[in-house]
Amino acid sequence: MxxxxxxxxxxxxxxxxxxxxxxxxxxxxxxxxxxxxxxxxxxxxxxxxxxxxxxxxxxxxxxxxxxxxxxxxxxxxxxxxxxxxxxxxxxxxxxxxxxxxxxxxxxxxxxxxxxxxxxxxxxxxxxxxxxxxxxxxxxxxxxxxxxxxxxxxxxxxxxxxxxxxxxxxxxxxxxxxxxxxxxxxxxxxxxxxxxxxxxxxxxxxxxxxxxxxxxxxxxxxxxxxxxxxxxxxxxxxxxxxxxxxxxxxxxxxxxxxxxxxxxxYWRYGDYAGIGPGAHGRLTAAGDKIATETERRPETWLAYVEEFGHGMTVQEILGEEEQADELLLMGLRLREGVDLARWQSLSHRDPDPAREQFLIDHGFVERLGNSRLRCTPAGMLILDAVVADLAC
Structure with a gap:
């Protein structure tokens, strides 16, 4: 193929x-x-x-x-x-x-x-x-x-x-x-x-x-x-x-x-979400905008026909929120998270003690100085790893 x-x-x-x-x-x-x-x-x-x-x-x-x-x-x-x-x-x-x-x-x-x-x-x-x-x-x-x-x-x-x-x-x-x-x-x-x-x-x-x-x-x-x-x-x-x-x-x-x-999605790019219940992430005038649409199909249809769209959320995300989303999505990937991008959004470095704890227990690892990723063992407890690093 x-x-x-x-x-x-x-x-x-x-x-x-x-x-x-x-x-x-x-x-x-x-x-x-x-x-x-x-x-x-x-x-x-x-x-x-x-x-x-x-x-x-x-x-x-x-x-x-x-x-x-x-x-x-x-x-x-x-x-x-x-x-x-x-x-x-x-x-x-x-x-x-x-x-x-x-x-x-x-x-x-x-x-x-x-x-x-x-x-x-x-x-x-x-x-x-x-x-x-x-x-x-x-x-x-x-x-x-x-x-x-x-x-x-x-x-x-x-x-x-x-x-x-x-x-x-x-x-x-x-x-x-x-x-x-x-x-x-x-x-x-x-x-x-x-x-x-x-x-x-x-x-x-x-x-x-x-x-x-x-x-x-x-x-x-x-x-x-x-x-x-x-x-x-x-x-x-x-x-x-x-x-x-x-x-x-x-x-x-x-x-x-x-x-x-x-x-x-996982690299935290932009995407337009169209249709009932769709989510999106769009960058406009330097802002990252989270969008959501009405979930019920017939209600969504009525909104679009009356107002031109069915979006019920158009929210500008702060940098800290973006950093958390970047971490949540990126740690799902085998290639891991771009640390420089995360640091530019969060305006901080990963907590050395928390990171070292996770490394010592075999849950995360560094790829050079530029990326951080979960190990296979870390993937089993992904939510806990993300929560620990985001603190």
Whole structure:
């Protein structure tokens, strides 16, 4: 499969555009994303018009920029018609400079109905697809509330591999009763399908989801801390052995096939967030602006049609807030955090005693004098490491 020739320059995080399609055919029981099920057809023409209006507001804030990546997420973007995708991509190109060949990713589910649209998406300009496979056996797919089975998933993977220059797929691990041996076999099988990128997430029990209620009632038992750690360590070992090492805590790629768009997030670049529930970070007149939009699709649509956008937050971030976000995002990456950039925002050096404590315990390490990163052991307690360094 074709892939980008090199990892994007850490000194240039880039400028991404994220478009959120909030609708799903069904709500998965583990999901706390901004996704909504509608039993009547969605008026895609009306939503496209609203996306384009909100792009105007984002363009006003961002000024002229060159787009380095586009990501269509959700929800389930593969419920969109190819004509809808084409109109959105054309709208982005009408407002910002979009060089030929940049990464254009679309999340897709591997159901047979959605896979029939793949060629239309490719013709519209999508060149990278991220498939929500989640598991490679029917029992766990049913448990996770997925609408596809193993056969659907493998057909979709084969079709995507044929149509798109680049492909990723997601798997969820730390499922009930999952052994390290079973997970290792599943990972090796996943890699055998010639994907160039895998997103591998531990199952987490999020408040407000059906799984949270079951877990609280003792009806859903997930692996304990030791077993989860063993599964995580097996993930790192297997992916490294098959040539897809981790470049971020949950993301693995053949070198050169890292997600350009997600690197923009983790390197704390700018990105426009368009659509219901989308977040953005835009630099305007020297200020870093955090944006958020209304989460409820119909309310967002009404706001856009009345006011020209659905943004409910446009907040200027102080330098200390930016420094904290830079640290939070950057320590997720294998390449770590640019210390000079962090120091220029925080106006201080890392606390020597705290840093040395974390180094002595094998949780962080210096890369020369310019970068600080988590070790594999530190990634297991990432939130605690970030909290300690941010103090």
């Amino acid at each position: 074709a892939r980008v020739t090199q990892l994007a320059d850490p000194a240039d995080p880039g400028f991404g555009v994220y478009v959120h399609w909030p609708f799903c055919a069904a709500k998965c029981p583990y999901c706390d994303f901004n996704s909504h099920v509608r039993h009547q057809p969605v008026d895609q023409v009306r939503y496209v018009a609203a996306f384009l209006k909100e792009m105007d507001e984002a363009r006003r804030l961002s000024g002229p920029r060159t787009v380095t990546s586009i990501f269509l997420g959700g929800g389930t973007p593969s419920l969109m018609d190819p004509a809808t995708v084409a109109a959105i991509l054309d709208g982005i190109a009408a407002r910002w400079a979009v060089p030929a060949g940049i990464e254009v990713t679309m999340e897709a589910n591997p159901s047979s109905v959605e896979a029939t649209r793949f060629r239309g998406y490719r013709a519209a300009g999508v060149n990278r697809v991220s498939l929500g496979v989640q598991a490679l056996n029917d029992r766990d797919l049913k448990f996770l509330g997925r609408l596809h089975d193993r056969a659907d998933a493998l057909k979709a993977v084969a079709l995507a591999r044929e149509i798109f220059p680049r492909m990723s797929f997601d798997l969820i691990y730390a499922r009930p009763d999952q052994t390290v041996e079973a997970w290792e076999a599943e990972l090796k099988e996943a890699a055998s399908y010639a994907v160039d990128h895998l997103s591998l997430y531990q199952l987490t029990i999020e408040e407000g989801t059906p799984f949270h209620g079951l877990h609280k009632a003792g009806k859903l038992i997930v692996p304990d801390g030791d077993q989860s750690a063993a599964l995580y360590e097996a993930t790192q070992a297997i992916t490294a052995a098959i040539g897809m090492p981790a470049y971020e805590v949950s993301n693995h790629a053949v070198p050169g096939a890292e997600s350009r768009h997600n690197l923009t």
